[in-house]
Amino acid sequence: MPSLPDMTTPQVAELARQQAQAHPAHPTVPQPDEGQEALFETLLRIGDSALVLGHRVSEWCGHSPALEEDIALANVALDLIGQTQLWLGLAGEVEGQGRTADDLAYLRDAWDFRNLLICERPNGDFGHTLMRQFLFDAWHHEMLKGLAASSDPRLAEIAAKAGKEVAYHLERSSDLVVRLGDGTGESHRRMQQALDALWPYAGEMFLGDDKDAQMAARGIAPDPASLRAGWDATLRHVLTEATLQIPEGDFSHKGGRQGIHTEQLGYILAEMQFLQRAYPGASW
Amino acid sequence: MYAQLVKSEGTKAREEMTPEEIAFQERIDRGEKIEPKEWMPEGYRKTLVRQIGQHAHSEIVGQLPEGNWITRAPTLERKAILLAKVQDEAGHGLYLYSAAETLGVSRDELMKLLHAGKMKYSSIFNYPTLTWADMGAVGWLVDGAAIMNQVPLQRTSYGPYSRAMIRICKEESFHQRQGYAVMMKLAQGTPAQKRMAQDALNRFWYPSLMMFGPSDKDSVHSAQSMAWKIKINTNDELRQKFVDQTVPQAEYLGLTVPDPDLKWNEEKGGYDFSEPDWSEFFDVIAGNGPCNKDRLGARVKAWEDGAWFRDGLMAHAEKAAARRAQAAE
Ligand SMILES: [Fe+2]
Ligand SMILES: [Fe+2]
Ligand SMILES: [Fe+2]
Numbered sequence: 252m253p254s255l256p257d258m259t260t261p262q263v264a265e266l267a268r269q270q271a272q273a274h275p276a277h278p279t280v281p282q283p284d285e286g287q288e289a290l291f292e293t294l295l296r297i298g299d300s301a302l303v304l305g306h307r308v309s310e311w312c313g314h315s316p317a318l319e320e321d322i323a324l325a326n327v328a329l330d331l332i333g334q335t336q337l338w339l340g341l342a343g344e345v346e347g348q349g350r351t352a353d354d355l356a357y358l359r360d361a362w363d364f365r366n367l368l369i370c371e372r373p374n375g376d377f378g379h380t381l382m383r384q385f386l387f388d389a390w391h392h393e394m395l396k397g398l399a400a401s402s403d404p405r406l407a408e409i410a411a412k413a414g415k416e417v418a419y420h421l422e423r424s425s426d427l428v429v430r431l432g433d434g435t436g437e438s439h440r441r442m443q444q445a446l447d448a449l450w451p452y453a454g455e456m457f458l459g460d461d462k463d464a465q466m467a468a469r470g471i472a473p474d475p476a477s478l479r480a481g482w483d484a485t486l487r488h489v490l491t492e493a494t495l496q497i498p499e500g501d502f503s504h505k506g507g508r509q510g511i512h513t514e515q516l517g518y519i520l521a522e523m524q525f526l527q528r529a530y531p532g533a534s535w
Numbered sequence: 536m537y538a539q540l541v542k543s544e545g546t547k548a549r550e551e552m553t554p555e556e557i558a559f560q561e562r563i564d565r566g567e568k569i570e571p572k573e574w575m576p577e578g579y580r581k582t583l584v585r586q587i588g589q590h591a592h593s594e595i596v597g598q599l600p601e602g603n604w605i606t607r608a609p610t611l612e613r614k615a616i617l618l619a620k621v622q623d624e625a626g627h628g629l630y631l632y633s634a635a636e637t638l639g640v641s642r643d644e645l646m647k648l649l650h651a652g653k654m655k656y657s658s659i660f661n662y663p664t665l666t667w668a669d670m671g672a673v674g675w676l677v678d679g680a681a682i683m684n685q686v687p688l689q690r691t692s693y694g695p696y697s698r699a700m701i702r703i704c705k706e707e708s709f710h711q712r713q714g715y716a717v718m719m720k721l722a723q724g725t726p727a728q729k730r731m732a733q734d735a736l737n738r739f740w741y742p743s744l745m746m747f748g749p750s751d752k753d754s755v756h757s758a759q760s761m762a763w764k765i766k767i768n769t770n771d772e773l774r775q776k777f778v779d780q781t782v783p784q785a786e787y788l789g790l791t792v793p794d795p796d797l798k799w800n801e802e803k804g805g806y807d808f809s810e811p812d813w814s815e816f817f818d819v820i821a822g823n824g825p826c827n828k829d830r831l832g833a834r835v836k837a838w839e840d841g842a843w844f845r846d847g848l849m850a851h852a853e854k855a856a857a858r859r860a861q862a863a864e
Binding site: 306316320329336530532 | 595598599602605606607608609610611612613614615618619621622625626628629632642667717720721724725727728833836837838840841842843844845846847848849850851852854
């Protein structure tokens with residue numbers, strides 16, 4: 252290996268100083284107002300979750316256990332993709348840099364994604380996919396109820412439309428969780444395993460940060476913690492009927508909503524963004 | 536076609552027919568529809584089961600080549616359109632299995648025959664989808680060829696099959712237009728996109744011509760199926776119609792049909808064109824196409840991996856019924 256010049260700290264600092272002199276700093280860009288930035292972030296958080304989960308669900312197309320499931324899962328994925336278009340479309344508008352929903356979906360790297368980690372978890376067996384959907388739907392339903400009451404009418408409108416779709420998603424996933432939980436020994440075991448495996452990804456849905464606090468204070472989006480009671484009630488009701496045990500322990504992985512993801516997201520994006528990356532600027 | 540090389544059963548000359556069979560044939564000749572509970576010759580029933588089953592299998596195996604690009608679709612809108620299209624194909628499978636059920640064979644039985652390699656599906660789905668342009672080519676050419684065959688089948692003699700075809704044809708023509716729109720976008724796009732479009736046409740042209748099956752002018756099976764109005768046109772008629780319709784569409788896209796001998800024949804009012812390589816066709820039908828093993832393997836895996844799911848739902852339904860019965864006591 253060829254030897255590198257010594258990279259001692261003073262030398263690096265000196266190099267940087269010389270570079271800065273050769274290329275004067277860009278004119279200062281006006282800072283976006285902080286409220287807009289938090290709103291942009293909020294829209295990415297909900298839009299990216301829909302995008303990434305929609306992607307995962309669509310992976311089943313043609314491979315599910317029954318034709319009826321192929322059709323139903325495609326419906327869920329289609330709803331989520333449609334919601335993504337609305338949320339990310341509005342995010343681009345709020346950001347004001349001329350980015351479209353497609354630009355946001357196809358041209359950001361993983362660290363700029365703000366989805367919940369549970370959305371990027373691999374599909375696993377069909378029980379795993381259904382349980383992930385149920386845990387998410389129960390949250391999504393509460394979240395959209397909150398957003399439908401947003402002080403920002405643009406959010407309220409999207410949430411009202413999406414809320415109708417998600418009410419149906421929740422009805423369907425709850426029903427299947429009950430039937431499989433209280434089905435055969437094997438289906439029960441698989442559903443319990445799925446619940447246990449996904450449980451550590453549930454808590455993130457209710458963890459707020461200061462951006463959430465800002466949004467809640469302005470009545471734009473609900474405080475994530477406030478969604479917990481409704482979610483708990485749905486879970487208790489459905490899982491009891493399904494004869495499944497709510498796992499002990501409240502440890503939770505987190506970071507998705509701040510851009511720190513699992514290894515999975517990079518692969519999802521590599522696949523999803525392939526054409527846009529391989530043929531930059533082409534229109535499809 | 537979606538039903539290629541369907542053998543028909545019980546070819547009979549009129550003098551060999553029983554009075555019942557004669558009456559049946561006369562109903563068909565008058566254009567009457569045959570309904571599930573009515574008397575029909577066993578050969579008619581068996582041939583229909585084979586044909587409808589093969590058609591249904593084609594719809595569901597047909598989900599796979601296009602499903603292959605859903606997660607890589609280049610925009611959110613394209614992803615949604617493609618997903619909706621593949622979902623329609625699953626729906627077509629459902630209608631057709633239901634039509635077959637009216638003839639006394641269940642969906643599960645038909646699927647088991649498919650998985651065991653005892654029933655076929657269209658040869659076209661054993662070709663790979665290698666680029667995004669294949670999503671255009673499949674919609675344009677494959678759905679286009681399917682429509683060619685299925686529009687006349689709306690008039691088929693068996694009521695449930697005819698009604699399934701009427702529903703399906705509406706959606707298929709939508710698919711074809713969407714496929715063409717994908718091609719159009721590519722043909723008008725960057726040089727790389729245009730190349731992609733041409734490459735897809737090159738690969739899908741002859742396999743699409745094969746969809747109609749080999750020339751059936753000498754086939755007894757075809758003659759019987761046509762007498763029963765299970766088959767309406769000959770394979771060659773449909774292939775000619777398809778070529779005549781498709782060539783101007785390719786020209787409009789600025790793409791070249793990969794056939795140096797293609798030329799307009801004023802006298803017959805249609806194109807002269809090269810036959811596909813039928814030895815390739817028979818290889819594909821025999822299981823040696825580029826994707827046969829993968830396609831069937833994917834269906835078998837979906838079925839086997841899903842067994843616990845289907846059993847679970849069944850067990851729950853039984854428990855729930857038992858509980859209701861107990862509550863009623
Ligand atoms: Fe179809
Ligand atoms: Fe089709
Ligand atoms: Fe189609």
